[in-house]
Amino acid sequence: MEDLVKTPAPVVDAKNSAHDGSQDDVLAACLAMEHVADVVELLNEHDLEDQAHVLVHLPDERAIEVLDQPGLDDPAGLIEALPAERALTLMAGMSADRVAEVFRYMNDPPRGDLLRRLDPETRAALDRVLAYPENTAGSLMTTEFVSVPASWTVEQTLDHIRRVERTRETIYAIYVLDPKTRSLVKAVALRRLITADPKALVTTAARYDKPVTVSPLADREDVARLISKYDLLAVPVVDESRHVIGIVTVDDVIDAIVAENTEDVQKFGGMEALDEPYDQIGFFQMIKKRAGWLCVLFLSEMLTASAMQYFETELEKAIVLTLFIPLIMSSGGNSGSQATSLLIRALALREVKLGDWWRVAMREFPTGMVLGAILGVVGVIRIVIWQKAGLYDYGEHWILIAATIGAALTAIVTFGSLAGSMLPFILKRVGFDPASASAPFVATLVDVTGLIIYFSVALIILRGTLL
């Protein structure tokens, strides 16, 4: 190892002599006992060429560790920057789920070229993972898990584990298979294994009758829910014949949950999920992700202009009504966005099911009424004060105007809460992710209806006086 540090590849050397110092620091850090996650942070600060340069000089085991880290910004790029031979050796050592992820983001030609030259075993594992759509259990799973026949004893199993430990992503969950059919019989935790009687059958160390499993097509959210519900360190992915084709480990799930939440928040903010860190996505990529929804919302919001045109005669007769348009519309949008955020999470956490929509509606209706009434009262008080204090003159019919505002607010906030709470259900019903309901979308939805409600209420209360 030592001499590797002393003799960096001269070519690269000449090219980025400027970086030399920092490169050697990184190299040193990598070769020292530094935690790999910190090493990766260091590497991320350098360009791919330097990263490749460092990686070439690392012992295989360490280099593989680095490439396996989810924290690495651009593993695909890094692999492409490596000499093909080196890349192949390293990929053979990486966990299958990671190799698959890398290949997803790699460009041709290197991609196809490397795929062809992978050793058969890695290739087979890779194909199994690549076969499944992104964000499914199948795409998250690793094929490096420990499985033993049910006929083995605890001792045999422990010996086996000791032999294969280095090549497995986790050894804390051991999967016991039927010796004939190779289908999953039990899952055993290592902690129970080491405390069990060495001579006993491995199956006796199993805590539960039926091990928890997922199908390869299960969504990452569902995998996360299982793992957290049953406090698992890994969940086996099984096919129809209950053959274990891989496992999803808890650390992959944490990354998945975090990614899922970023997506949800961004969608709720009214844009396409970014898929890339904010500080790394390109300018036009960013525009693309945001302009789409912004235009959709803009076009739908145009209906407000049409609505106002429709009520123009009323507007001309009572300009005073226009003063409250932004106030009233935003209140509807706000109550809607509250209800939507509530139901998005309630559905995601399975606190409420699709079938509960009626119960929820029956709950949001009175809630909205009360909230609306509260705002209505505040609104009326505001007008009374302004009028009495002479801050503004709402004209001779100011009492009726106050009444209009109060009534309209109650109606609109009720509608907002109702619409906002139902939207996630509707999306789920038609097969979308409820989390794709966004605050701006709800606001737009409520704005148009809000205007119509507002003017209708005004027509009822002010007819014969102002209108």
Add this chain to the structure above:
Amino acid sequence: MEDLVKTPAPVVDAKNSAHDGSQDDVLAACLAMEHVADVVELLNEHDLEDQAHVLVHLPDERAIEVLDQPGLDDPAGLIEALPAERALTLMAGMSADRVAEVFRYMNDPPRGDLLRRLDPETRAALDRVLAYPENTAGSLMTTEFVSVPASWTVEQTLDHIRRVERTRETIYAIYVLDPKTRSLVKAVALRRLITADPKALVTTAARYDKPVTVSPLADREDVARLISKYDLLAVPVVDESRHVIGIVTVDDVIDAIVAENTEDVQKFGGMEALDEPYDQIGFFQMIKKRAGWLCVLFLSEMLTASAMQYFETELEKAIVLTLFIPLIMSSGGNSGSQATSLLIRALALREVKLGDWWRVAMREFPTGMVLGAILGVVGVIRIVIWQKAGLYDYGEHWILIAATIGAALTAIVTFGSLAGSMLPFILKRVGFDPASASAPFVATLVDVTGLIIYFSVALIILRGTLL
């Protein structure tokens, strides 16, 4: 165990004979090999009395398992419903972090009474955990971890682990302490221990020089970030003198992340975090959580009414301008909410730091300009089409009006993106959680300014013609 099932306490029996059947089902399930998480789901469907009735008849170990499950809806209530004696035995067996959580939600008198009667050991562990504010590492940690002196061999350590396994929340991370100072020297993974040479010192099995640690006051978000960054199964909580006072395990962290996200989404929706499942929170509780922000937003939004009053003369001269108010205002709000959601996550994931605010502003400014220009063009086209197609007559100066709308949209969307992206920074700067920036709040912020921008642009473009 069998006879327990056959002879349920007659008192309870008489009282809810209706439940009997189901109770026995639950009992049976509990006593069978059913996974405890499923048992808990079953119990949640019954009232506390029935739950207590079942728990009384369970063997201690099983009952403790049930109470330790985060999925249990109301552990505090259940403990209160149990006979004090029974409650004490069970709490002695529960993990310290769980007992602490239970006490947080328990009411007096049972609370104080039980606290007094707890066995000293449990009490001591409990005090340590209760001493820390909610959602900190200290409040999440459990005190049941494995620690051994650095002078021990691998074999000694493994024997020790076998003895204490049942009483520890996890044994997959072993903490090696200095024999004298008892301060943390290394963290060893069980997987490395069982593959290591039994005669070697336990320290030789450590993977890294310095173990990753957190302070008891670290926020649950930071603990989660550490655990996921370093792919840990548990992180030790250490005091100033590096004594391990507890550990936070990965399953607690997953629950913490999920809770954190629910909070974030609800806050972003413009309300107080609910703290309770949607289907369990009371009606007035719900009103309280939502009315507060709704009123704040409403009061700030009132400024729009004042702004409109200020521009009333212009409004009277050019009613046509009012037609586009909702459209223009909402566009500002939408672009703002996009930017806010982006930065909330970018800050939470440490993709950008507080110091990057200027870099972000310099990026959001052009982004907003482009997005605004896009909407501006769409808006102008809309007016041209309506005018030419005779769908609506914007008057002789329709071209100037179109120009006003286009210019105003560009300016407002730019402002929206800028304001929306800076808000999370400002909140973080003044010590708030950036995630408390909400879409409605940004919208309100932008609405008021948006109106002023709109009318100012109108005054510039339309002066001498319409205004």
